[in-house]
Amino acid sequence: MHNQSSRGPRALTLALGLAAVIAVPANAQQLKLWEISSTNEGVNQNWENVIAQFEAEHPGVEVVMETFDTEAFKQGLAVALTSTSGPDIFFNWGSEDSAVLARNGLAADVTDMGEGRWLDKINAGLLAPFSVEGRAYGVPSHSIAKYMYYNTAFYEENGLTFPTTTDELLAMCKTVREIDPEVAFTSLGNRDQWKGIHYVSMLTAEYVGVDAMLADMRLQNSDDAMFTDPGYTKALAMMRTMEEEGCFQQGVNVTTADMSRTIFASGLATSIYCGTWCPGTFDSEGLEGGYSMAPFPAVSDAPEENHGYILGLTEGFQISAQSQHKELAADFIDLILSDAVQAERLVLAGRIPVNGAGVGAVSDEVHPAIQHVVADLPNYKGFAPILDVDLDGRIVEVYKRGIQDVIDGRVTPEELMAKVRAEALAVKSER
Amino acid sequence: MSELSINGLRKSYGATEVLHGLDLEVSGNEFVVFVGPSGCGKSTFLRSIAGLETISGGSMTIDGADISGLEPDRRGVAMVFQNYALYPHMTVAQNMGFALRMAHVPKAEIARKVREVAEILQLEPYLDRRPMDLSGGQRQRVAIGRAIVREPKVFLFDEPLSNLDADLRAHMRLEIIKLHRHQKGISIYVTHDQVEAMTMADKIVVMRDGNIEQVGSPLDLYNEPVNRFVAGFLGTPRMNFLDATSTGVANWRLGLKVGGMTLSPPIRPDADALPEAGAPLSLGVRPDGWRIVAEGDGLAGRVVHAEQLGRETVVFIELEHGPQVAMIQPGQYRLHSDDAIWLAPAPDELHLFDASDAALPVARIPRTNSHN
């Protein structure tokens, strides 16, 4: 789920996955779970433990977990849910991704299943990202968020403090280049376009405001107002300014997300805007804890009331409308939300819990960066929306590819927003 | 009239020498055939003359001009290959005119020459066809035509008929000879088939292991082979060889013991270094050189098999004290397996070879007159 917004060809994997699905023999007491595959041992260990516990508590029930990489999962899910061989329980993002399944009747309504289960563990308000018209169609299990990670040693050695506003940020870009022209303030790997649109999402939330932005993204604004807020172009202009001021390393649009993490870890950039899943990579690339975390700098010329949001979302699980074992599935989801499992997911898999009741007991075992996040997240007003998660795919396509052009200066922010608006109107007219 | 002169030609591949200093003079309009068992170097010799092999030593001249350093197309030679080596993507006319095109001869001139040669070879109806649309014999004629068009002084043929069936081969043999007479110039023809050599050559060059064994007209070589190898190579069935022992020379005659039989063939007056008594010799008798004699008069044997060919009979005989031999008798002999038979060589038909396989100077009445 890490690069949840990169899109591409995984049709083969999908086909193989579907073939595997067909090969599983039907079993009356079989619960099928679909999840995004992970190479993280902790994640896989946690799943083994949870499944073992569930099977022990429910004799005769077999939980079959099938994992897919992100793209195959995205492309195969809707098709599988309309067939008879789809999963009973499946991972999803608390966003348009889960809402679209709910609207099309592919996800089960779980509003009434929470009583005596997860509603004892989490606040009902947390169901909002999985809700459509007041009914819940999924349950959050953890959250993800993006922070600025910076090289602690670099800032300490040079007597610098990490910028808290964009004005400071632009100044810092110059300062870093003065110290070492080979080093950039921050590393951006926008080859696959989703890193850039995350930047723009955060900047836009600051300039436009979360509610106004969500109204545009859900195509709920009137036709003349949609995507007309000047904040959209300001956010894009900030990207261009950062590029012009040398804030990024060379070749932003030919650098992949993986490469950008390597660039940061190797010291060629002093910081990186990265998700809560990133510290593991930095550690394995040799930085081993030599980094600190900071919120994305507040945008200096944005309205005061828009500050204080963090880019992120909750992720969780939905139940298939076709499932023959909905109650069993609800029990399984409830287990994931239990105090002990939430704590274990934090320890083993770095998943930021939605139910923090068990965290106190394991705080010693948690990665310092994650501890920081667990402690820090409650300080924000809420999540800033991620443009490529909640926006229609065709609009995202125009938007994120246009951001590459804006960064390189081939297209002005105004030109790009005109195209985005036109595409949004086209999509809306077809709905 | 052209003249090809080769002196001390050597060819090595790395440390291995395959041609050991060959000398050859060819003049006039001779049709020369290189013959020998496979691996004897005859093809390499031919390819050296063609310029397809770089030689390691010696010299080659055509009409007095040294050609050994020249590119193949500058030597005044043309070659007909065993597999025709036609250009598959070109028509017959293009194949035949290719050399002229490469030499920048004007198009009209090329067309005229190609037409002329096509007429000689009766290839006119096929000029616009591709090689793959022709029969084997037609392809062969195109390959020959391609050589003729260049008007070379020396034609080289590398086993050109080996891919044709027996009938067509006999026919093409005659065609090539007729063409040679018509074209003038020297032809050098490589074959491993001694029948081809005997029937076509003005001059045969017998080769073995990178050396020339003997050069001469077909009948010279047949009648007076210089050694046992040449004697055995020409003629079918092959010459029969029997072990013999010298009993010394007396009155220009050489005494011999062969099995239980004694012979004393006459020695030529010019002979020197004759074998002493007791020296081991080899007696050679061609299959038609045997006479059937009365019991006890010659060598005893038993008929193994008799091939009744009507005009003649080929008999294979197991000698009592010697090897199996072949005998040809004109006319029809009703012989059966296991029939006892007594043989002796006709006095004029025997060849003698010493321990080093060199021929001994046995005096013979010229064979051409003695044939019945």
Next chain:
Amino acid sequence: MAQPPTHHRRDTISALTLLAPAMILFGAFILLPLMQTFAWSLYRYEVFGGVKEFVGLDNFAKLAGDEVFGIALINNLKFAVLSVVLQVGMGLVLAALLDRGVRRFKVVYRTIIFAPILVSTAAVGLLWSLILNPSIGPVDDWLGLIGLSAPRNGLLGEPAFAIYGVIFVGAWQYTGFMMVILLAGMQNVPEETYEAARMDGCKGLRAFFHITLPTIRNVIITCCLLTVIGAFKVFDLVYVLTNGGPGNATEVLASYIFRNAFEFGQIGYANALSVVFLAIAFVFGLIQFRMIRR
């Protein structure tokens, strides 16, 4: 000789029986999907939301005005033309050198040149995106050695150059493959043919043009067709090298069709794109068929 009609009919029946399995498979896996593609190209058909309505040629009208489709089509054409020049052209030169130029270590050279085809396209793409990355890769330094400087964003980061960068990497990967096919063709030309040509005063480069090239003509045409088809099918290489960017600069038909179908869920439009794609492939196939028969 004419056969009695009963035999004739029985032959027809047994022929049909023998052909049936192949025809059924062909029908089920090629003909039906093909017809379905044509049919769906006339629909507005969206997976998400379940829209399916007949719109006639609307999809094709939309396609004509689709800027990205235009970019993709031109990129594929560039890819095809330049790949033929680079892959088949370089392949020919290398094959000719290995066939008749180089005398020693032929197998070594051939193996080295062939090797890139054995590497998966994903790995090749990753390798070259690292090499060509201006922050990480060494290209800047290499160009510096000959007094040039790479574009600030790297070869793949400039829309004007990016597609050529992708084409170059494709050529790097496939030239060896073309070389091996062409070399196999060349080695089928008998040595005697070259000797005959030498006797006719034709050797070296002249022999290459007068003998080698015309003799392996059909092999060359096949290579060209393979390359052109490959260029129109190209997808993975673009995906791993540039993901279609910067902007839409390196978009190609296959990735655009894929995105429309599986990311935007616009099955009808994706089918219309496929029909155009098919038409182009058909034309190239026809050209090749005509050329190779002669």
